[in-house]
Amino acid sequence: MSVIEAVDKGKGSRMQLNKSLSNTAQWVKLNVGGTCFMTTKTTLCRDPNSFLCRLCSEESDLISDMDETGAYMIDRDPTYFSPILNYLRHGKLVLNKNLAEEGVLEEAEFYNITELINIVKERILQRDKKLCSEQVKKHTYRVLQCHEDELTWMISTMSDEWKFEQLVNIGSKYNYGNYDQAEFLCVVSREEGVADSPKTESTDKAKELQQRASRM
Structure with a gap:
């Protein structure tokens, strides 16, 4: 193997290692009420003013405990965290029929996701109007x-x-x-x-x- 080939191979290995480390740094593990969630910093920072974005920021002013796996520990209901996280992933609010809008609103307000708060409030308003028109x-x-x-x-x-x-x-x-x-x-x-x-x-x-x- 020539010197040039050895140098090129070394550069390639370092680039691959740096890329792997970069991808690893993007992933974030959350322990919400005992349930583990895996996501990325990009997803959590969809709303830059949210609690979740501040939590994973390198300059975070929030103090959060971590479990033995390195996951951030959040003492909230994991059932209602799923629609919160999915909204951050694809921008749509999809609710299981067994989940109440009020529960999602409570979590959206806790995590300070402004756009989602407005969406849930509007959905609650439309739901109540529909119920009123059916019952009255x-x-x-x-x-x-x-x-x-x-x-x-x-x-x-x-x-x-x-x-x-x-x-x-x-x-x-x-x-x-x-x-x-x-x-x-x-x-x-x-x-x-x-x-x-x-x-x-x-x-x-x-x-x-x-x-x-x-x-x-």
């Missing part, structure tokens, strides 16, 4: 006027969603042959979600008609 119901009233001979037909053909509330006899102003045919106000109602009923009759108007009819 209101009554829609209708007042139907009919003749006596139409009453049975009208009630029998009423759809299942409508509930009979009140029947008011309002008399008649019309003569049919030798007798007066009675007229009725039939008050019906139905329950519907606020979000599903943009066009509904006024409840106040329906009640006003009921009161007016009862005085006749």
